[in-house]
Every structure is written in C-alpha cells, then in structure tokens.
Amino acid sequence: MVRERYIRxxxxxxxxxxxxxxxxxxxxxxxxRCLETWDSTAAAQIINDDRQIDDAWRALEESVIHVLATQQPVVASDLRLTSVVSAIASELERIGDYANSIAKRVRRASRRAVFIPPPPQIHEMAQLALQMLNTSLEAFLRQDADLARSLTAHDERVDELEDTLRELIIAEARQDPDRFEAALDLLDMVHALERTADRATNIGERVIYLATNSQTTLN
Structure with missing residues (x-):
C-alpha cells in the first residue's frame, strides 16, 4: 500500500x-505572436497570466519536498527523477519569465512615438527558441539523450542570430538617436529569446542526466 502510494x-x-x-x-x-503583431492587449494578458506559471512551479517544488520527506528510503533512480523534475521546473519558470519580459517590451514599444520594425531574423530566432523548448519536452518524455544533445546545434544558430540582430538594431539606433529607446526594447526581446534557448539546453542536460546518470554541458 505504501509503495503504491509512492508510485502514484x-x-x-x-x-x-x-x-x-x-x-x-x-x-x-x-x-x-505578440512580437509579430504588436498586440498590446494580448501582451497585457500574458503579463497577467505569468502568475499561474509561478504558482505551478511553487506547487511542484512543494510536491517534490513532500515526496522526499515522507518516502524514505528513496531508490537512486527515483531520487534522480525528483531532482531532475525540480531542476526542469525551475528552468521552465525562468522561460515563463522571459515570455513575460517580451510581452512587457511589446506593450512598452507599442506606446512609443518612434518604432523600429523588427528585423526578419528575430522571427527565425523566436521559432528556434520555441522549437528547442518542444524538443526538450520530447526528449524528457522519451528520456532520449541523443535528442537532448541535438539542442546544441540549434543553440549555436540562436547565438549567431543574436549577434546579427544586435548589429542590425544598433546600426538602426545610430542612424537616428530618437530610435534609441525603441532599439533597447528590441535588444531586450532578443536577449529574452537567447536566454530561452539556453534554458532549453539546460533542460536537455537534465534529461541526459536522467537517462544516463552522467553530467554533460550542451552550451
């Protein structure tokens, strides 16, 4: 009975x-989508919904602590799973914060008199970051270390795009000093996407640890 409850x-x-x-x-x-449409109303809703992710993270952390405190001894494989779950949840909470940051910048940028159209590379970067999050989820579901390792190539492309976008955005600001604040908005969004990709690779590292019991670095 105790073991069945533990498994549940x-x-x-x-x-x-x-x-x-x-x-x-x-x-x-x-x-x-907000970044593509500059929808300030949708951005406000994202900011409001960020609390739900924070609540889910705290609840999951409490559940992990409860399992570890009430089920002793914990077998090594389950201890590894609980530590990985806690670590991945923390990474996900941070990705939620980056989405929130993008929404805040969209709302702020939509109120500015001066606007810098996002370079097309920012959309490629955004789609890559989203794809990397999806890949990290699939790797976790399968406990697939090779799939997790595939995140490295995508992360390298994201880093390349970040460098390109910084150059383009800064060049725009230099041409017109009135665009400086708008440029800061875009640079902050680019940073949020780059950090999202990094967090996805961190999740991949946790998946590799779960699947192989070995530590590795993907970025």
Missing part, C-alpha cells in the same frame, strides 16, 4: 511537470 506520487510529479511544460509553451507561443 512519483507519477503525479511527472504529470505536473508536463502540465507546466504545456503552460510555458503556450505562454512563449503567445509572446512570439
């Missing part, structure tokens, strides 16, 4: 993490 608790942790993955994925997707 471990399963519930995994399911809660998958729900958090879904929440963050939707939040990031909505933020990217």
């Amino acid at each position: 608790q471990i399963s519930a942790l995994r399911e809660d993490l998958l729900r958090m993955f879904s929440m963050v994925e939707q939040q990031l997707l909505r933020a990217i």
Whole structure:
C-alpha cells in the first residue's frame, strides 16, 4: 500500500511537470505572436497570466519536498527523477519569465512615438527558441539523450542570430538617436529569446542526466 502510494506520487510529479511544460509553451507561443503583431492587449494578458506559471512551479517544488520527506528510503533512480523534475521546473519558470519580459517590451514599444520594425531574423530566432523548448519536452518524455544533445546545434544558430540582430538594431539606433529607446526594447526581446534557448539546453542536460546518470554541458 505504501509503495503504491509512492508510485502514484512519483507519477503525479511527472504529470505536473508536463502540465507546466504545456503552460510555458503556450505562454512563449503567445509572446512570439505578440512580437509579430504588436498586440498590446494580448501582451497585457500574458503579463497577467505569468502568475499561474509561478504558482505551478511553487506547487511542484512543494510536491517534490513532500515526496522526499515522507518516502524514505528513496531508490537512486527515483531520487534522480525528483531532482531532475525540480531542476526542469525551475528552468521552465525562468522561460515563463522571459515570455513575460517580451510581452512587457511589446506593450512598452507599442506606446512609443518612434518604432523600429523588427528585423526578419528575430522571427527565425523566436521559432528556434520555441522549437528547442518542444524538443526538450520530447526528449524528457522519451528520456532520449541523443535528442537532448541535438539542442546544441540549434543553440549555436540562436547565438549567431543574436549577434546579427544586435548589429542590425544598433546600426538602426545610430542612424537616428530618437530610435534609441525603441532599439533597447528590441535588444531586450532578443536577449529574452537567447536566454530561452539556453534554458532549453539546460533542460536537455537534465534529461541526459536522467537517462544516463552522467553530467554533460550542451552550451
């Protein structure tokens, strides 16, 4: 009976993490759409919904602590799973913060008198970041270390795009000093997307640890 309850608790942790993955994925997707449409109303809703992700993260952390405190001894594989779940949840919470940051910048930029059209590379970067989050989820579901390692190539492309976008945006600001604040908005969005990609690779590292019991660095 005790073991059955323990198995259910471990399963519930995994399911809660998958729900958090879904929440963050939707939040990031909505933020990217805001970036494409400059919809300040949608941006305000994203900012408001960020609290739900924070609440989900705190609840999951409490569940992990409860499992570890009430089920002793914990077998090594389950201990690894609980530590990975907690670490991934923290990464997801940060990605939610980056989506929130993009939404805040969209809302701020939409109120400015001067506007810099986003270079097309920012959309490629956004789609790559979203794809990397999806890949990290799939890798977790399969416990697929090779799939997790594939995130490295995408992360390198994101870094290249970040460098390109910084040059383009700064060049725009130099041509017209009135565009300086608008340029800062775009640069902050680019940074948020780059950090999202980094967090996805961090999740990939946790998946590799879960699948192989070995530490690795992907970025």
